[in-house]
Amino acid sequence: MDAAAKEALILDLHAVEAVKLGSFVLKSGITSPIYLDLRVLVSHPRLLASVASLLRTHAPLRPPLRRPLHRAPLRRRPLRRRLRPHAPQPLR
Numbered sequence: 001m002d003a004a005a006k007e008a009l010i011l012d013l014h015a016v017e018a019v020k021l022g023s024f025v026l027k028s029g030i031t032s033p034i035y036l037d038l039r040v041l042v043s044h045p046r047l048l049a050s051v052a053s054l055l056r057t058h059a060p061l062r063p064p065l066r067r068p069l070h071r072a073p074l075r076r077r078p079l080r081r082r083l084r085p086h087a088p089q090p091l092r
Helices: 003-015 045-058 074-086
Strands: 019-025 031-036
Touching: 003 019, 003 045
Parallel strands: none
Antiparallel strands: 019 031
């Protein structure tokens, strides 16, 4: 994804209010200045696919989750479905 496409993605995410700026305490306890609201992102399939593509290329894959995919909370399923066909190992 080139710089212009990344900038367009950022502007689109901001336009649909999928990105929140502030101070957020994540489930892991880490404080983050940025929050990506997947509940909003699910309503925009094109943006969801773009974010999944960007994550595939830039985010390292972590070890498989302990829970199987069919028991994952609903908020994670759409993104995992987009990542699954391109993952080098199965997502669990």
